[in-house]
Amino acid sequence: MDLTLLYRGPLASCDYDCPYCPFAKRRDSRAALEQDRRALERFSGWAAEAAGDRLSLLFTPWGEGLVRSWYRRALVDLSRLPNVRRVAIQTNLSCRTGWIADADRDSLALWCTYHPGQTPYDRFLGRCRELAQSGVRHSVGVVGLPEHLGHARRLREALPEHVYLWVNAAEGHTYTDAEAADWEALDPLFAFSRHPHRSAGLPCRTGESVVSVDGEGTVRRCHFVPAALGNLYDGSYREALRPRACPLAVCDCHIGYVHLESLPLYDVFAGGVLERIPAREALAGARPARPAARPPGPRAARLR
Helix, strand or coil: CEEEEEEECCCCCCCCCCCCCCCCCCCCCHHHHHHHHHHHHHHHHHHHHCCCCEEEEEECCCCCCCCCHHHHHHHHHHHCCCCEEEEEEEECCCCCCHHHHHCCCCCEEEEEECCECCECHHHHHHHHHHHHHHCCEEEEEEEECHHHHHHHHHHHHHCCCCCCEEEEECCCCCCCHHHHHHHHCCCCCHHHHHCCEECECCEECECCCEEEEECCCEEEEECCEEEEEEECCCCCCHHHCCCEEECCCEECCHHHHCCECCCCHHHHCCCCCCCCCCCHHHCCCCCCCCCCCCCCCCCHHHHC
16 A cells, blocks of 8 residues: 555644744643653554555654654664655754754654744755755745745745745735736746635545554544544555545645645645655746635644
């Protein structure tokens, strides 16, 4: 079986204080951190034993994972498993990058977010250059707030040309065509993020070849649909895997709508779906489906 798993354990603490994130500067207790470590080690052990499956793994923690040694260790160990095609994590890149030397850089990838005001620009850019020099696949992005535009332009100018700079539409922000054009000049795929996508009744790969897993091993089709399909560790989820239509009205998070079969994003991100790296030849021709109105309410995963 070829299976993509998005893992999100109990970790909910972050070392940054972004005003647009509900988990900013949140601290986990020592007991909560120990619970997260044990949950991650259990998940890593499962992946090692699933030798008959071909796995693609993306860690999407609410907080920052790479400042915790067990996430760095898990990424190194998982990258070296023969049944793991890709292992990636969303990160603010505040952690030093020396640990990457122990990983298999053919399978490791990083999805990096720059948060202006939370880290010095030169420090973040230096970490990006370290990733480029190490040969690790990575994308870099920002939240598309007006005050971030100058920072994003500066970053795009400094990054190697082959490094994709993505832009997430800011939650609750409406973009004029002129404003959107400024962001599209940096990220040709920004139009996919600018508006939520109608998804109700449309086919989606989640629940068939893509699932989400929490720290208890509960398997769901994605982070945004609460119904459980079974448990990872007793194998009960497997008989629930099948083609499914999306039960939600809209999908407005990249880690969700990238899997919609109504969008061309598996072709656009061919070979780089997990780490958000598009195929270079696909950038110019990709265009989104007809936009829907933005629904009310925050969805913090969009900010990653």
